[in-house]
Amino acid sequence: MSDNRGHGSGVRTALVIGGGVAGPVSALALHKAGIAATVHEAYPSAADGVGAWLGLAPNGQAALAAIGADAAVAALGQPVPGMVMADGLGNQLTGFGGFPELPATLTLPRDRLYRALTDQAVAAGIRFAYGKRLVAAEETPGGVTAHFADGTSATADILIGADGIRSTVRTVIDPHAPDPEYGGVLSFGGYATVGSEAGAAPGTMYFAFGRAFMGYWQGPDGRMIWFAGLPTDTPPSPADLARVPGAEWLSRLRDLYTGHVPGERLLRHTAPDDLMVVGRMERMPSVPHWYRGRMVLVGDSAHAPSSSSGQGASLAIESAVELARCLRDLPSPGEAFAAYEALRRRRVEAIGRNAAAVNKVKSGKSDTPVPAFPSLAETLRPLHFHRIAWEAEVTGTVSATD
Incomplete structure (x- = not known):
């Protein structure tokens, strides 16, 4: 109508x-x-x-x-109504359960x-x-x-x-x-087969800052869905990004997130075929x-x-x-x-x-x-x-x- x-x-x-x-x-x-x-x-x-x-x-x-x-x-x-902010050591800084009068x-x-x-x-x-x-x-x-x-x-x-x-x-x-405008970060995402081992409550998205940043939440199939950044001053072109094998990107991310909670665990349980190369973070x-x-x-x-x-x-x-x-x-x-x-x-x-x-x-x-x-x-x-x-x-x- x-x-x-x-x-x-x-x-x-x-x-x-x-x-x-x-x-x-x-x-x-x-x-x-x-x-x-x-x-x-x-x-x-x-x-x-x-x-x-x-x-x-x-x-x-x-x-x-x-x-x-x-x-x-x-x-x-x-629906993912909740949000938790944390540091890369696993310390929760603040949280939010969503507005009860709004949809998630x-x-x-x-x-x-x-x-x-x-x-x-x-x-x-x-x-x-x-x-x-x-x-x-x-x-x-x-x-x-x-x-x-x-x-x-x-x-x-x-x-x-x-x-x-x-x-x-x-x-x-x-x-x-x-x-x-390039934001100084290459963006990646993926699926990790760790489920509840990551300590993520269903319906809550987590943002873990520190030497490196990672966001994550538990997906409908029980796997953890994550997104992360790889800081770089000179970003490769989309064609150059595509030429790098997923296993190589995953190796670089694992090096960067060594000691990060829970980034190290999530990346260790992510297979190259489950990696998404999103590209340059821009605005x-x-x-x-x-x-x-x-x-x-x-x-x-x-x-x-x-x-x-x-x-x-x-x-x-x-x-x-x-x-x-x-x-x-x-x-x-x-x-x-x-x-x-x-x-x-x-x-x-x-x-x-x-x-x-x-x-x-x-x-x-x-x-x-x-x-x-x-x-x-x-x-x-x-x-x-x-x-x-x-x-x-x-x-x-x-x-x-x-």
């Missing part, structure tokens, strides 16, 4: 560039706002199997609920989230076009035209860049836009221009906060829903884009800055090997309780929210 309120911005059609997480959510939110969207994805087919595990926080789940897309995801994720954070593989959202979009009648790598875009008298590497093109009223941290749309909007610095004319950015293309935030997917979902709401209610694309940026920039950049500070600790560039931990409940409250008032009308004057 759509909620078009008369197509306030005059926008009836949209090109969504990128079919990861932000792309399908953008298309679903636009559909609910009465705007027809087609998702154009660079991969030749659906990107199943791409990406590691992620957390979908309560605020991200609430944003999906605003457009009726939460149930399918909830059925796939593992869900952990799930990125491709499982992507698939659930894509299936929901397809069921709603949204079209996906694969093998469509954007190479250029230009405004026309009737809208905006996207040109793809296969020689085809497509035109709609607006174009939304949901094409990730290496966004082509971002450089089309602003050729001088910043590049992703987007402040992007000066989120939109130009009839083109706008959403999700990681505008505000990737790095995995240290635990909010990447949730923020992308929030922004996609908020953008559709603004396009539904405001009289022109320009006014809708300006309102959307005003509603989102302060929140996402504050979260990104906090994640950058944690990245410094993980990379060994901080003055302290363990970050200061204030009350986790008070730290997480403004993140997890954030809600998008879908039913409320967006007016021409909006203020940034945190």
